[in-house]
Amino acid sequence: MGAQELDLTALRRVYGNAGSRWFYTRVARNARHWGWTEPGQSKWRLWRAQRQLEDVLGRKLALPAGARVLDAGCGAGVVARAMAARFGLLVTGVDVLDFHVAEARRLSADAALADRTAFSCGDFHELPFPEGTFDGAYSMETLVHSYRPARALAEFHRVLRPGGRLVLLGPMSTGPLEELPSSARALLEPYLDAMAMTGARLYHAGNLAQLLAGAGFEVEEALDATPHYLPTTEAVHAYFRLPWELLRRVGDPARWLNLRSTVEMYAVREHIAWYVHTAVKPPR
Numbered sequence: 001m002g003a004q005e006l007d008l009t010a011l012r013r014v015y016g017n018a019g020s021r022w023f024y025t026r027v028a029r030n031a032r033h034w035g036w037t038e039p040g041q042s043k044w045r046l047w048r049a050q051r052q053l054e055d056v057l058g059r060k061l062a063l064p065a066g067a068r069v070l071d072a073g074c075g076a077g078v079v080a081r082a083m084a085a086r087f088g089l090l091v092t093g094v095d096v097l098d099f100h101v102a103e104a105r106r107l108s109a110d111a112a113l114a115d116r117t118a119f120s121c122g123d124f125h126e127l128p129f130p131e132g133t134f135d136g137a138y139s140m141e142t143l144v145h146s147y148r149p150a151r152a153l154a155e156f157h158r159v160l161r162p163g164g165r166l167v168l169l170g171p172m173s174t175g176p177l178e179e180l181p182s183s184a185r186a187l188l189e190p191y192l193d194a195m196a197m198t199g200a201r202l203y204h205a206g207n208l209a210q211l212l213a214g215a216g217f218e219v220e221e222a223l224d225a226t227p228h229y230l231p232t233t234e235a236v237h238a239y240f241r242l243p244w245e246l247l248r249r250v251g252d253p254a255r256w257l258n259l260r261s262t263v264e265m266y267a268v269r270e271h272i273a274w275y276v277h278t279a280v281k282p283p284r
């Protein structure tokens with residue numbers, strides 16, 4: 001089990017090192033999430049796949065324009081701006097890393113979306129909002145960092161109004177880590193630790209819906225969307241395998257953790273599931 005407290009030093013190491021920042025800003029154009037590919041589409045168009053994943057989120061939220069929505073772990077605010085620009089939502093992003101919040105504010109101002117997106121620094125396990133503040137909430141690949149998933153889900157439940165909607169998107173192991181083959185665990189576990197993915201040790205595809213129910217949600221859908229995510233997994237592996245081989249020889253591999261993960265986690269892809277959970281806080 002992971003530590004039941006925030007490890008800000010580890011998160012700063014993951015997202016703040018120069019290699020990660022270069023990768024996320026230059027290659028991923030500020031998005032820190034995977035992509036969604038429809039059957040028959042080319043897997044090579046990674047940016048399109050990222051936009052499509054954001055659209056999946058918007059459709060699952062299914063909220064009217066003007067609805068107030070929480071983005072838990074907003075990064076540089078790419079998803080928040082997509083929800084504001086493409087779905088008319090009013091988004092409040094929270095991220096525990098001050099440099100992500102600063103980037104999110106700057107990019108929203110540049111995109112003339114500062115009136116529909118707001119960002120603040122905070123931990124999504126202790127949200128600085130009163131009960132019932134939001135019509136919707138989402139976590140785009142952030143719960144995987146949770147040091148207490150049940151606590152995070154309880155916070156999402158508290159800040160939603162009755163009838164409010166929650167969408168969780170992200171990767172998880174197909175079952176409890178202890179039940180994976182030892183060869184897969186030997187690859188996966190050091191990576192989870194290096195990437196501060198404590199949540200991935202605490203929940204998995206078999207129990208996240210139960211955790212949601214335990215926090216008071218009605219689970220509308222637990223969608224195993226792995227086939228839509230796998231094309232991105234294959235494409236990033238193909239794109240970055242050679243760059244990673246070169247960089248690890250000439251530079252400090254620790255600086256390129258994110259690049260490395262996209263390449264090395266390919267070997268355990270059959271043990272990783274990508275889910276979209278949609279849940280509702282029951283109306284009173």
Ligand SMILES: C[S@@+](CC[C@H](N)C(=O)[O-])C[C@H]1O[C@@H](n2cnc3c(N)ncnc32)[C@H](O)[C@@H]1O
Binds near residue numbers: 030032078122142
């Ligand atoms: C994989 S990134 C996703 C960022 C963004 N959702 C996106 O899709 O571009 C995970 C984000 O969660 C943030 N994060 C991790 N733990 C957090 C916590 N306890 N509270 C708030 N943010 C957190 C990280 O700083 C990082 O920005």
